[in-house]
Amino acid sequence: MAAALDDEELARLADLHGVATSYRPAPDRTVAVPASAVVAALAALGVDAGTPSAVRTALADRERVLRERLLPPTLVHWAGDARGPAALAALPPGTRLHVETEQGEEREGVQELPQELPQELPQGLPLGVHRVTATAPDGRTGHAFLIVAPDRLPAPAGRSYGLLVQLYSLLSRRSWGMGDLGDLAELAGWAGRTAGAGFVQVNPLHAAVPGAPTDPSPYRPSSRRFPDPVHLRIEEIPEFAYVADQSRLRALLERADRLRADVLDKGALIDRDAVWELKREALELVLRVPLGPGRQAAYDAFRAEEGQALEDHATWCALAEAHGSEWQRWPAGLRDPRSAETARARAELAGRVDFHARLAWLTDGQLRAAQRVAREAGMPVGIVHDLAVGVHPEGADAWAQQDHFAAGMSIGAPPDAFNARGQDWGLPPWRPDRLAASGHAPYRHLLRALFRYAGAVRIDHVMGLFRLWWVPQGSPPTEGTYVHYDADAMLALLALEASRAGSVVIGEDLGTVEPGVRETLQRRGVLGTSVLWFERDWEGDGRPLPPERWRADCLATATTHDLPPTASRLTGDHVDLRDRLGLLTRPAADERAEATADAAEWLALLGSLGLLDSPAAGPPGTDEEAEVQGVHRFLLRTPARLIGVWLPDGVGDRRPQNMPGTWDQYPNWRLPVADAQGRPVPLEELTASPRLRALLEVLRDPADPGGAGGAAGPAG
Known part of the structure; x- marks a missing residue:
């Protein structure tokens, strides 16, 4: 039986391996973690702490190693x-x-x-x-x-505002049932030239795990290193024009028309699997066209540059086609990426391996093209890409890098004010010891690949560079513990790769943050994330935080993909939605009253600052469009370096893209951008929307006090 947590030897052993025996959810409160969680975390790090004698042996071994080694890894x-x-x-x-x-x-x-x-x-x-x-x-x-x-990461060039959007939700009349990289380039070109925007931020575009159905969450990818070819604009691949079987290609284009019309005209949900099935068939035709000499040389250079990582990724994709995506159920020899069986399979499947390597190259090329369009349109930042906090346990990264992952553990969050039961995200954590021993190679190469087409990178749950909540398999998330990483090394590599690319880094630092983390991130030049509804004087009277007291080194927004759109927040629609989904923990009337009071308090502050054109006499939401504009005028009054506008807010969309705590009860990650009535709005109509244009004019008008484009705005 494991030693009790108050055993000094177990506590010392845990500390020497970066495993926490307690944590502080609040400055005045310390919570001890279960001994079982500590023992399980140590076991995942290759340390036996199952008995008191094993603890003593492991402690002596660790102390000897630390005493005798000349250098840390x-x-x-x-x-x-x-x-x-x-x-x-x-x-x-x-x-x-x-x-x-x-x-x-x-x-x-x-x-x-x-x-x-x-x-x-x-x-x-x-x-x-x-x-x-x-x-x-x-x-x-x-x-x-x-x-x-370098001592600090690159800073944004001046102050700017940008658009936040989930790319799959941004359909145009040319896309095949979900937004693609052609749509992203079109939006960036329009927003930069016409609307004066400085950036467009999108969801993670990492490769997904194929399935039936595929997990739609962009935050549970197969690989963070390689992008998903489902985002390709097929017609913009140069070889598309030379496909031999034109009749079959026309049939695919007709199917794409119907798939797109189902979403935009008939209100169907985005069906990623149907889109990928269609695009895969088209890509099978396109990739039969031989590459010209220049294109072949570029592809060969890409394969050489990406090396073993690309070979592993493409091999996993080929093996998943043959054996399904759950690599833990593959024939035993194929579960090891370095086995002789895998080497033979790679040779036998060379054509399919090449197919998937080509897809990675093509997607990388269109991602770079989107960034070029953004910069040529005058955007000082360009495309902001999102780095998910982890990968799916059944995906390519978990297979290829399994020596770097902690077996039997997943990451999540401890209980907090928003979720008393804690969270288990089902993502395997990297082992900090294996990362350090390799010079953090997987992390370093991941950053280098992402930065080459990103004007900025948003790091989801940036606190994970310091520590992650590990949950033993089979245990509830309340019975986990924190495991610490070499934050200095993680930040140094982030600064190194960002500076080489000239890219900005935004950290998603919402929620419970360990003391000192925000200060360290700020010192190194990582911007934080500030969401209006959470910015209150929590150490004082709890009232909305005046704009001059907001931090400057941040991306300031009204909402995110996990939160209600601004119109929903102002009207209280988000309470009704949570009530319908059974997510309320209190009577609906109490929740509605609190939500109304919250919105009214913010609007009162906006009104006192003269940020509402004509303060409405009725309750929040009475003059919804003017209030949404007022919210963004408020954001401009803050010193924030970057101001983010949730693109669906520009057309009055009420629906969040994701409802945490739901799975099949709500269509997470499958909703197109829509207007206030829920009617999908294609890109062509969105960019012509008077409501969106009026909102963006608030943000770019030099005459507007504090406007992002005006001399009156804070310099940050």
């Missing part, structure tokens, strides 16, 4: 810091250092790192991920990765 040096990593400064006198830089140079020395790395690094080690070998006078050696990173 990963070191960090921030440019601008005159001091080097403490681990190098603490090496025994006379220790020799050998550094192999990422750029292929070699350096030797016996100095501590503060002398090797002058403050500005003009002649010191360059930015990058280097290898350090230390040899002590007694013959001991140690190896480490050394991350040399």
Whole structure:
């Protein structure tokens, strides 16, 4: 039986492996985690703590390793810091250092790192991920990765506003039943040139796990490293024009017309599986067309650059076609990406592996093209891509990188004010020890791939760079514990890759945040996320926070994909929806009264600041369009560097894209952008909408006090 949590030896062992034995949901409250959760987390890290004697043995082993090692697995040096990593400064006198830089140079020395790395690094080690070998006078050696990173991430160029949208929901009259990368480029080109927007933020476009049906959530992807080809605009693939079987292609285009019409004209839900089935058939035809010499050279270069990661991803896709997506149920030999059986299968399925590698290349190309369109339209940021917090346990990343994932665990959240039962997201966590031993290679390569087509990246649950709530398989989320990561290394790699790409980083830091995390993120240049309805003086009287007291280093918005649209919040429709879905924990009348009071309090503040053209005499929602504009005028009064406009707010959409706590009770992730009556609004009509144009004019009008385009606005 596991030792009790108050056992000092178990607590010390857990601490040495970054496993929490308690946490603080509030400054004045400490909660002890179950001993079973600590033991399970340690087991997932390869540490046996199942008995008191096993704890003593494991503790002695860990203390010996820490005592005898010369270097930790990963070191960090921030440019601008005159001091080097403490681990190098603490090496025994006379220790020799050998550094192999990422750029292929070699350096030797016996100095501590503060002398090797002058403050500005003009002649010191360059930015990058280097290898350090230390040899002590007694013959001991140690190896480490050394991350040399810029002191801060890139900042936005001035102040701007942008549009937030779930790409699948943005259908045009040219898309095949869901929004695609052609639609994204069209929106970005229009928003930049006509509306003066600085960015467009979309949901994660990571590859999904195929299924029947496919999990529609973009936050449970098969792979975060590679994008999903379902987003391709088929007609914009150069080889499309040379397809030999034109009659079959015409038949597919006719089916696409019907699929699109079902959503836009008949009110059907977005059917991702039907869209992918149609596009896959078309892609089978398009990819039979030989590539020209230049295109072939570009594809070959992409495969060489992506290397083993792309081979693994494409192999998983090919094997999933043959054996289903649940790789844990594949023939035993195929469950190991490095087995001889997998190597044979890869050779036998070479054609399908090439097919899926080509799809990754084509999608990457259209993603880059969308960013080029955005920048050419004058956007200082361009496309903001979303990085999900984890991957599906049955997906390609979990198969290819299984040595880096903690078996038998999933991530989630502990109980809080919004969910007393906690949350289990069903996503396997990375092992911090394996990440550190590899120089955080999977994370580093993921960032590099994402930044090459992103003007900015939003990191979902950015607190996960510091710690994640691990839930043992079979246990409720209340019986989990926090496991800590090397946040300094994770942030250093983020700064390194973002600076190489010139990209901005936005952290989704809503909810319970560990003390000091927001301050650390701000110091390194990671913008936070501030949502109007949550910005209250929680340490004072609880009233809405005046605009001048908002933080500057953030993306400020009225809502998100998990929250009610602004019109729904103002009218109270969101309470009625939650009531219909059985999600209320109190009487509906009480919930409605509280929601009305909340909206009225905000509108009173807006009115006192002169942000409502004509304050309505009735309850919230009486003059809905004017109130939505007033909300965004308020956001402009804050010093926030970026202002986000939920695109459905521009046409009065009432429906959230996702209702947390529901699965089949609500059509999560399957709704097209719609107007106040629920009628789908295609891209062509959306960009012509007088209501949307009036809202965006508020944000760009130089004469508007605090406008994003006006000299009167705060500089941030």
